Amino acid sequence: MQQVLRTAWQVLDNWLEGPASLIAERWQAGRRHTDIEARLAEDGSSIALRGAGKGGAAEASLPLQPGGDQQAQARALSTLVKGQRVVLVAPRAWVIERRIELPQEAGDHLEGIVAARVASLSPLPVQDMLYGHGVAGTDSATRRMRVDIALLPKARVASVIDLLETAGARHTELVAQAQQGTRIVLYPRRAGRAATLGRIKLGLGFLLSAAIASMLIAFGVTVANGMYRSGQQAELEVRAAAARATISELMAPQTAGTAPEQAAIDIKNDAISAIGALDDLAAALPVHSFATEVALAEGKLRLAGRTYDLPDVLTALESSGRFADSALIGPAVRGEDERSSLFTLETRPLIRSGGELK
Numbered sequence: 584m585q586q587v588l589r590t591a592w593q594v595l596d597n598w599l600e601g602p603a604s605l606i607a608e609r610w611q612a613g614r615r616h617t618d619i620e621a622r623l624a625e626d627g628s629s630i631a632l633r634g635a636g637k638g639g640a641a642e643a644s645l646p647l648q649p650g651g652d653q654q655a656q657a658r659a660l661s662t663l664v665k666g667q668r669v670v671l672v673a674p675r676a677w678v679i680e681r682r683i684e685l686p687q688e689a690g691d692h693l694e695g696i697v698a699a700r701v702a703s704l705s706p707l708p709v710q711d712m713l714y715g716h717g718v719a720g721t722d723s724a725t726r727r728m729r730v731d732i733a734l735l736p737k738a739r740v741a742s743v744i745d746l747l748e749t750a751g752a753r754h755t756e757l758v759a760q761a762q763q764g765t766r767i768v769l770y771p772r773r774a775g776r777a778a779t780l781g782r783i784k785l786g787l788g789f790l791l792s793a794a795i796a797s798m799l800i801a802f803g804v805t806v807a808n809g810m811y812r813s814g815q816q817a818e819l820e821v822r823a824a825a826a827r828a829t830i831s832e833l834m835a836p837q838t839a840g841t842a843p844e845q846a847a848i849d850i851k852n853d854a855i856s857a858i859g860a861l862d863d864l865a866a867a868l869p870v871h872s873f874a875t876e877v878a879l880a881e882g883k884l885r886l887a888g889r890t891y892d893l894p895d896v897l898t899a900l901e902s903s904g905r906f907a908d909s910a911l912i913g914p915a916v917r918g919e920d921e922r923s924s925l926f927t928l929e930t931r932p933l934i935r936s937g938g939e940l941k
Contacts, residue, residue, distance in 0.1 A: 618667040619752075623743060625674040630743065632663055649742065657749040665751035670758055671743065673769070678759040679706070679734040682719065687726045693718075697732060705734050713737055713769040717761060733759035733767040744770065860884055860932035867903035872896050879932075887927045889918060897928070906930045 619634045631644045645659055681704045689696055697716045705712050712734050719729040740757060747755045757770035857879050864884070868874070872890035879885075884906075890896050893915055900909040909930040916925040 619664055619669045620672065621664075621669055621747070622672045623674055623677075623740070625676050627739070632660075634663070634667070647743070647746075653746060653749065657746055660746065660750035663750075664747060666753050668754045668756070669747055669752045670756050671740065671747065672766075673735055673740060673757060673759050675760060677735055677739050680762060681732040681734070683730050683732065684727050685730060687721060687728050690718075690728065693730065697730070701732070701734070704732060707736060711737055713740070713757065715759065715767040715769045717765045717767045719761070719765065731761045731765065731767065733761060733769060735759060735769055740770075859934040863903065863905035863932065863934055867899050867905060869895050869899050882931060883929055884932050885912070885927070885929050887925075889923050889925055891923050893924050893926055896926070900928075900930055905933055907933060 619632055622631045622633075624630070627647060627649070629644055629646050631642065633642045643663055645656070648656065683700060683704075685693070685696065693716065697714075701712070701714050702709050705714070713736075714732060714734045716730055716732045719731045721728040735757075744755055744757065755770075756768060758766045758768050761767050860879060861877065864874070864877070864886070868888075869890070869892065871892055872888060872895075874886050874888040876887040877884065893911075897909050897911075900906040907930070909928060912927045912929050917923075918925055
């Protein structure tokens, strides 16, 4: 089990290597931007500051007086560096440069290798030195890489760094210019590329875990919601089936155990539904006709009313499928408006109490 987990973690680590390296490069490129660049004179007597603002590049030079009034010098610098990021460039003459060659596979452990080699490369004790490194180039044929190491005695720049921080600089960074033009950071000491990649990979791993957890939660909610809806649908189907059974039972012809009871049920089933007959009549009569008197007796419906087209009334009743044997009773009488006709007719409704036609 441990071997499986270790293999899975190695696969995930390799998969995160690409995006983590890209993020690290972007981050490092963004950090190279500086607000103020300060260059020390080789004799340490002055400091030249150059900054880029909205109004264009601005330059200033201030003298440095070792052992002088540090507060006065800090006040003079404060107007230029307060709240700014400052990159202090050490003179080339102050920097001790060394070059070593390592296998390309050592790139992930470069920080530790350089820290172990500095003691043998420095003329002074390591605790008295500031150092940094940068990759000068690689040889794909031999799979070797060249690493430049820059060393600088702390005593040369400690007072200047303190002065900048006293002046209110938001961030101070000491760099050395290598032979190939690469800037090597000497102060403050930072973890190397491997540690940076490790932190980025850890962050990406947390984001990936959160995304997977969110996806699983969303999937679980979807499944639970589907199960809940399926349960509701099943319950609704059961209730609908019970309702259909009840309706079928009520609509089924009624039977009785004795002949008199069955005769009474037959009379009820054969009885004409007055409400149904009136509903059918309302649907069958043409719009130009209306009833003034309706009577239902002995299975016959007698209708008295007024119409503008008497033949259409008889035709509508017969063609509706709900009435039969429709006929006039006596002659039709012309109305007072000389356009309508007063009529009386008799018809036989076909609707039964059980809802079926005869």
